[in-house]
Amino acid sequence: MDINWHDLFIVGNPLILGSQIAILLSVIGIVALLTYLKRWKWLWREWLTTVDHKKIGIMYILAGVLMFFRGGVDGLMMKAQTSRPEMNFLDAQHYNEVFTTHGVIMILFAAMPLLIGIMNYVIPLQIGARDVAFPQLNALSFWLFFSGAMLFNISFVIGGSPDAGWAAYFPLAGKEFTPGIGNNYYAVAIQIAGIGTLISGINFIVTILKMRAKGMTLMKMPMFTWTSFIASVIIVSAFPIFTVALALMTLDRIFGTHFFTLSGGGMDMMWVNLFWLWGHPEVYIVVLPAFGMFSEVIATFSRKMLFGYKSMVFSVVGIALLSMLVWVHHFFTMGAGPAVNSVFSITTMMIAIPTGVKMFNWLFTMRKGRIEFSTAMLWALAFIPCFLIGGITGVMLAMSAADYQYHNTLFLVAHFHYTLIPGVVFAVFAGLYYWWPKMFGHMLNEKLGKIHFWLFTIGFNVTFMPMFFLGLDGAVRRSYTYSAESGFAPLFLVSAIGAVILALGFATFCYNIYWSARYADRNISNDPWNARTLEWATASPAPFYNFAKVPEVKTLDAFWYMKKHNEGLTLSDDEIKEIHMPSNSGLPFYMGIIFGITGFLLVFEWKLAALVAAVGIIIGLIIRSFDYNDGFHVTVDEIKETEKSWRSSDGKGVKNHVG
Amino acid sequence: MSANVNTALPLEYQTEQNRLNILGFWVFLGAEIILFGTLFAVYSVLNARFAGGPTPKDLFEIKDVMIETILLLTSSFTCGLAIYEMRRNNKNGLLLWLIITLLLGAGFVFMEVNEFIHYVHEGATMQTSAWLSSFFTLLGTHGLHVSMGIGWATMVIIQIFQRGLTPVTARKTFIIGLYWHFLDVVWIFIFTFVYLQGMVR
Numbered sequence: 015m016d017i018n019w020h021d022l023f024i025v026g027n028p029l030i031l032g033s034q035i036a037i038l039l040s041v042i043g044i045v046a047l048l049t050y051l052k053r054w055k056w057l058w059r060e061w062l063t064t065v066d067h068k069k070i071g072i073m074y075i076l077a078g079v080l081m082f083f084r085g086g087v088d089g090l091m092m093k094a095q096t097s098r099p100e101m102n103f104l105d106a107q108h109y110n111e112v113f114t115t116h117g118v119i120m121i122l123f124a125a126m127p128l129l130i131g132i133m134n135y136v137i138p139l140q141i142g143a144r145d146v147a148f149p150q151l152n153a154l155s156f157w158l159f160f161s162g163a164m165l166f167n168i169s170f171v172i173g174g175s176p177d178a179g180w181a182a183y184f185p186l187a188g189k190e191f192t193p194g195i196g197n198n199y200y201a202v203a204i205q206i207a208g209i210g211t212l213i214s215g216i217n218f219i220v221t222i223l224k225m226r227a228k229g230m231t232l233m234k235m236p237m238f239t240w241t242s243f244i245a246s247v248i249i250v251s252a253f254p255i256f257t258v259a260l261a262l263m264t265l266d267r268i269f270g271t272h273f274f275t276l277s278g279g280g281m282d283m284m285w286v287n288l289f290w291l292w293g294h295p296e297v298y299i300v301v302l303p304a305f306g307m308f309s310e311v312i313a314t315f316s317r318k319m320l321f322g323y324k325s326m327v328f329s330v331v332g333i334a335l336l337s338m339l340v341w342v343h344h345f346f347t348m349g350a351g352p353a354v355n356s357v358f359s360i361t362t363m364m365i366a367i368p369t370g371v372k373m374f375n376w377l378f379t380m381r382k383g384r385i386e387f388s389t390a391m392l393w394a395l396a397f398i399p400c401f402l403i404g405g406i407t408g409v410m411l412a413m414s415a416a417d418y419q420y421h422n423t424l425f426l427v428a429h430f431h432y433t434l435i436p437g438v439v440f441a442v443f444a445g446l447y448y449w450w451p452k453m454f455g456h457m458l459n460e461k462l463g464k465i466h467f468w469l470f471t472i473g474f475n476v477t478f479m480p481m482f483f484l485g486l487d488g489a490v491r492r493s494y495t496y497s498a499e500s501g502f503a504p505l506f507l508v509s510a511i512g513a514v515i516l517a518l519g520f521a522t523f524c525y526n527i528y529w530s531a532r533y534a535d536r537n538i539s540n541d542p543w544n545a546r547t548l549e550w551a552t553a554s555p556a557p558f559y560n561f562a563k564v565p566e567v568k569t570l571d572a573f574w575y576m577k578k579h580n581e582g583l584t585l586s587d588d589e590i591k592e593i594h595m596p597s598n599s600g601l602p603f604y605m606g607i608i609f610g611i612t613g614f615l616l617v618f619e620w621k622l623a624a625l626v627a628a629v630g631i632i633i634g635l636i637i638r639s640f641d642y643n644d645g646f647h648v649t650v651d652e653i654k655e656t657e658k659s660w661r662s663s664d665g666k667g668v669k670n671h672v673g
Numbered sequence: 674m675s676a677n678v679n680t681a682l683p684l685e686y687q688t689e690q691n692r693l694n695i696l697g698f699w700v701f702l703g704a705e706i707i708l709f710g711t712l713f714a715v716y717s718v719l720n721a722r723f724a725g726g727p728t729p730k731d732l733f734e735i736k737d738v739m740i741e742t743i744l745l746l747t748s749s750f751t752c753g754l755a756i757y758e759m760r761r762n763n764k765n766g767l768l769l770w771l772i773i774t775l776l777l778g779a780g781f782v783f784m785e786v787n788e789f790i791h792y793v794h795e796g797a798t799m800q801t802s803a804w805l806s807s808f809f810t811l812l813g814t815h816g817l818h819v820s821m822g823i824g825w826a827t828m829v830i831i832q833i834f835q836r837g838l839t840p841v842t843a844r845k846t847f848i849i850g851l852y853w854h855f856l857d858v859v860w861i862f863i864f865t866f867v868y869l870q871g872m873v874r
Contacts, residue, residue, distance in 0.1 A: 279722030279803035
């Protein structure tokens, strides 16, 4: 309760003041625009209360793109500060805050929602389902994620940002050394978003296990479904560890317990272990669905079946198992001793084996294929060499004795950016260019897409390649400045220039979204890429019931088989039956808000008020328990009408298989 | 989500949505195992770090712990009887055993809260030492789960009164049964690794 009211709003820094004004103006702008266009009811009915996996997916993607922007601005600020020696753009405290929020936001609030968003949109369509297993829980997942993300994002204007790094190591992150409330935001906001992610994981496991179309056995599932399934299994096995770790952090910081403190018998290294017991699997949670996207894109644009499907599946499962056994490699310097470090060195290097299998499978898929250089395919092609650099430097870091040299340098920072940017960001771009027509009924402009691609990949390499050499020369990470005598200046400047090119690439992407939404051709078929999997068998954008008649699956690449054998592509009127769909609900949105309020009060350590707000959560649960709404039926006539609108155009003027 | 009713199966498994919910709950229990597993791991790291404060031998009173254990284990048995009566389509039997289960559960929570109050009066709080922090967190998480379970089952009982035994109420009862047995298993681990181990060290 010892919060001073005049500390509530962070004042005195021109950068933050600018952001406060910008936030205020955008909120006023959005409210005014919605009122002017009379879109409030539409917003509530179509989006805020929706339980449709496709709309939830789009909201996830939108939130992810916004958060990518925020995290990107943080990155640019760091690059500006280190562009010259002894710069005075950010002070040390501000720099600490910026690299902390950059890390948390990019991993948890940008990469995760972008991937879960695409999973949400695509997976039910790929397996021939009408929705996920628990549509309302799916909406709850989204609103909890969104609530956590917003709570985390307001920290820099209200109360102060967390500043102990994205891994928030104790004892630094404890009350003793970080007395403000900034780190409470870390503990509480991520917790709320994490509950949402855990629920998503459960939802996808059940959806994929139980709701596949007739005939789609596990080994006939598309690769993206497979990798997302395994990622969901990792979510369910790893996120509860983080739930506990964050809860203990909250107890330490707000309730004075001694889990990770130096006094009272606590053990600070236990935090590091718990964090990375979740943190390393988390890397694979984000990278596995991305691998799946590359698999789909490469198979489609090579016009070939994915090479080595079975070995792909086994390597994904292998990666998942190994991902749980490597966490100590994040802190070889803890001093666990040569025996422990050797074990974790070996398990870490073993991960290179299944990953290598996947690399060769992608290369062999392309071999003798008729490769089409669409923007989506370009991302997949650039991914392979870039990710390889990330992977091989990873094996270098895995040697625990050598790691004592690399530890805490920019070499490591360059390494994980070389895995996460090609491995996740390239994949998300590939996936968005590839599935955009399915989501919105128009393509993203390919020409702008290629500009985006070249700016982004060149910018990425120019930014992060110098950091390997800076790191080898001894430049440490998380240091807000360096001296001119260090000789780091030229490479830091190159890196900063690269970051600007990278940002221009992202700006091109945003412009592409705008341009394509306004001007792109709407007259495309349901299958513009001549693709292979079931999501392309229905209209673009997919109707809210997904499939009028769920196709029967006979082989892998089911839609390709249907096209080649001309089976199941048409729909006669007597095949149409009523479809049962779930009703919208405002409850998930309410839960997001009440969780956000409770979290906010807890951040400020107003415990009693937080407890009162938590009663609101219980009330939400009780309302849900008594909710017997059983959904509604879509009439045959409505389905006929919708299906006719995209099937009967007899191909006139429709752009089929654009490329 | 479609009807897809199969009346050959037990009531709680008859509709497709019910089957999805039950599988989903099993997966959730998997996540709960990881959650409690982590708490046990934390406890095992901190269980000898008393920081000059009280030790298990100073605090634990085995008689009270035995009563708690018997209450909770019996409630698991009566919960099994409740599901058995549900399978026999005996609504009143189900309600009777379910209410007895909850009363035993409430008795357990009452005893545990008293135990905690007693410790706090002896000067053993969450803030005293790392061991006590992990002790109260592990047991508190379990106790909170039991309390949530009591509240949740009460909602289900009201719904059975309102609607009788339907596939939906049967599924809800079945799922809370799974939850209840799970908490019982967790308690067995707590009894072994917290109380027994604490007394024999």
